[in-house]
Amino acid sequence: MVDNIGIVDTRNIISAIAEKFGIDMSDYASTILRRRLVHTINAYTCHSADDFIDKVKRGAIDVDDFLYEMAVETTEIFRDPSLWRELRDRYLPEVCRTPDCQIWMPGITTGDELYTLEIVLAESGLQNKAKVVAGCPSNKHIENIKDGGLYDPKKIEVSEANYTRYVGKSQFNSYYTMVDNHAKMKNELLANATIYQKDILKTEANKQYRMIIYRNTLLQFNIPLYEKVIRKLTESLAIGGYLIIGNMETLEYSETGKKMQVVNENEKIYKKRID
Amino acid sequence: MSDYKAIMIGGSAGSFQVVSHIIAALPANYPLPILMCLHRLKHIRSGFVEALSIKSKLPIIEPHDKEPLKPGRIYLAPANYHMYIELGNRFALSTEDVINHSRPSIDLSFFSASYNFKKKLVGIILSGANKDGAMGLKSVTDNGGLTIVQDPKECQVPTMTQASLNATKVDYVFSTKQIIDFLLKLA
Numbered sequence: 175m176v177d178n179i180g181i182v183d184t185r186n187i188i189s190a191i192a193e194k195f196g197i198d199m200s201d202y203a204s205t206i207l208r209r210r211l212v213h214t215i216n217a218y219t220c221h222s223a224d225d226f227i228d229k230v231k232r233g234a235i236d237v238d239d240f241l242y243e244m245a246v247e248t249t250e251i252f253r254d255p256s257l258w259r260e261l262r263d264r265y266l267p268e269v270c271r272t273p274d275c276q277i278w279m280p281g282i283t284t285g286d287e288l289y290t291l292e293i294v295l296a297e298s299g300l301q302n303k304a305k306v307v308a309g310c311p312s313n314k315h316i317e318n319i320k321d322g323g324l325y326d327p328k329k330i331e332v333s334e335a336n337y338t339r340y341v342g343k344s345q346f347n348s349y350y351t352m353v354d355n356h357a358k359m360k361n362e363l364l365a366n367a368t369i370y371q372k373d374i375l376k377t378e379a380n381k382q383y384r385m386i387i388y389r390n391t392l393l394q395f396n397i398p399l400y401e402k403v404i405r406k407l408t409e410s411l412a413i414g415g416y417l418i419i420g421n422m423e424t425l426e427y428s429e430t431g432k433k434m435q436v437v438n439e440n441e442k443i444y445k446k447r448i449d
Numbered sequence: 450m451s452d453y454k455a456i457m458i459g460g461s462a463g464s465f466q467v468v469s470h471i472i473a474a475l476p477a478n479y480p481l482p483i484l485m486c487l488h489r490l491k492h493i494r495s496g497f498v499e500a501l502s503i504k505s506k507l508p509i510i511e512p513h514d515k516e517p518l519k520p521g522r523i524y525l526a527p528a529n530y531h532m533y534i535e536l537g538n539r540f541a542l543s544t545e546d547v548i549n550h551s552r553p554s555i556d557l558s559f560f561s562a563s564y565n566f567k568k569k570l571v572g573i574i575l576s577g578a579n580k581d582g583a584m585g586l587k588s589v590t591d592n593g594g595l596t597i598v599q600d601p602k603e604c605q606v607p608t609m610t611q612a613s614l615n616a617t618k619v620d621y622v623f624s625t626k627q628i629i630d631f632l633l634k635l636a
Contacts, residue, residue, distance in 0.1 A: 203541050205533040205561045249544050253529070255492075332491075339492065390544045393514050396535075400515065421494065422527045422542050424513045 176215045176222060183223035184208055190227045195237045197373075201399035206246065214243040238371075241312040245283040246394065250329065252290050252336035253389075254421055257441040259340055262294050265416055265443065269384040270295075270303035278383040278410060280309040280374045281391035285319035285359070286333070289349070291387065292363040297343045306367040307383075309374060316369045322350070322358030330357045375402060379409035386411055390420035397427060404428040408446060417444045451635045453595070454569040455518070455534075456481055457562045459555035459585060461488035461577030463605025465500075467625050468575065472523060473504035474629040479636055483507075483523045484534070486558035488551050488577065491529040498525055512540040526553035533561035549581035559585025568593030571635070573628065575599045577609030587617035597621045597628060 179187075184207065188199050199207060211223075218235065220226040229235050252258055269275050282288050288308050295301045310316050318324070325333070330350070337346040350357040386407055392400050407417055408430055417425075417434060419442045425431025434444040460468060464487060475483075489497055501523075502509045511527040518524070518538045526532035530542040531553050541561075548554035555574075559582065563570055572589035574582045576599060589596050596619040601607035603624050613619065623631065 204535055205541055205564075206543050206545065209543075209545065246543070246545055254494075336492070393542055393544065397515065420514070420542075420544075422511070422513050422530055424515070426513070427515050 176212055176220070179208055179212055179215070179223050184211065186227055187211055187223060187230075190230045191240075194230050194233070195240070197237075197241075201396050203394055203396050206394050210244045210246065214240065217243045238312045238314055242314040245311045245315065247283055249284065249286045249390065250336055251286045251325075251333035252293075252340050253286070254441070255336050255340035257418070257421070257443075258290060258294055260438060260441050260443070261418070262298055265385065266294065266298060266300060266304075269416065270300045272384055272412075275304040275384045276382055277304050277306050277385045277387065278309075279306065279387050280377065280407075281388050282308050282310055282319070283315050285315075285323050287387060287389060288319065288367065288369075289323070289359050289363060292367065293337075293342065293349060295366075296363060301366050304366065304384075308367055308369045309377065310369060310371050311373075313371050316371060319369060320361055320364065322361050324353075325350070325357040325359075327355065327357075374406055377406070377410070379406055381410065381412045381415075383410050384412055384415045385418070386415070387418045389418060390423065392419060392423050401428050401430060405430045408434065411446045413446055413449065415446050417446065418442060419444070452569055453481060453571050453635055454566050455484055455562065456571045456573065456632065456635070457484040457486070457559060457589075458573045458575065459486050459559060459577075459582040459609075460575035461551075461555075461579050461581070461606070461609055463576030463578075466605075467599060467628075469501065469504060470625050471629055471632065472501060472507070472509070475505070475507055475523075475632065476636075477506040478521070479507055479632075480520050481635060482518055482520050484518075484526075484532075484558065484562060485523065486526040486532060486553050486555045488553075488555070488579065488581070489528055491552060494528045497528070501525065512542075514540065514542040516540045526558060528553075531557045533557065534565045535561070536565055538565070549579055551579065551581050555582035556585035560588050563588040563592040563594055566592075566594065570594035571597065573597045573599070574610055574613045576604035576606050578606040579609055580612035582609050583612035583616040586613045586619065590617045590619070595620050597623055597631065599628065600624050 215226045334346045437445045509523045533541040535541045598610045598619045601610045
């Protein structure tokens, strides 16, 4: 069991990953990166950073599995109920009135945010008014999401409490079935969703989205990468469209982000006014 | 002026009053940043800063992700995020899984602060009903920082302080008043 890794180990792993998989992790926020690397080293039962590097170099680690282990897995369904109420009452009806409305969620892992959005759209009668396009770091994430996720009882309890605070129209337990003491979300909720696997920086950006929900994912980047990702997000957003980030994230430290107008400071909803 | 760069305080059940006393005693020109990781309800985002600010002469801030850390301020880990200090003295927040049933986790805040500040960090553990913080305080010791534990005899709930004393050799076991005197002398 590896408890921690130092700067040198981290650098060596980053360069082995870049060489073998062509994935550049050098601009990831250092604390989260080190913690995810420690998790991943242990997930492959390696006894040291060097042991892990050796496995990478020998081709004993599958890139999709690696990306799956590295992703920050956790959040909650209906995390921040006040945001989802705001989207339900104001912003989703507005964007869904535009023809061919597409909503982008480029950074999902567990599907919590995707299932939340789909429940909000379904309860508002808007599921056929918008297409949802969701990006995952690995194919394994996509399989899990399409399979309804597998939520342990504790996580469902937290999500259920969030849904109660959101004040939905239904019962939260009508959206999942229990299988082996775990909850599987009903995947018919995803009828209007397309889920793909691609690095956000490699996606096409041509102002195609009316709304982008990208919460708590900028946390994983240091400033240069954060800037690049924000540029991609804003270039992908239609003029008049909305970008939503995590409530303790900000666009303030990004030159590109400064062009966005804050329309709700508490929930971090930004509007694109100009190119 | 001491060589310390920051003070980090961890607390849980029974720590609110102690923290309030400490904050009230610090002058408006207190130079060191104070980083607080206190267990709080995950779903209640507002109200805590306001409650702590009533008696404080220093600004109390819940930092945004990537916000630069500045002296003379008190920072409080926001609800439902872990709070880290990155090299280069910026905050980093994280939604990683709960640790010791907690997000923010005191251990994780202490791990990153001690990694960043090494021997220039003062770590303080107050009253609490959970062992979160014990391994974090050990990391402060291991990185050469200075460690203080609130006297378990004075704590409303001594579990956290006792777990810290069991986990590492601490420099001082202090009453609230002694903690305040010590912090004032650091300035």
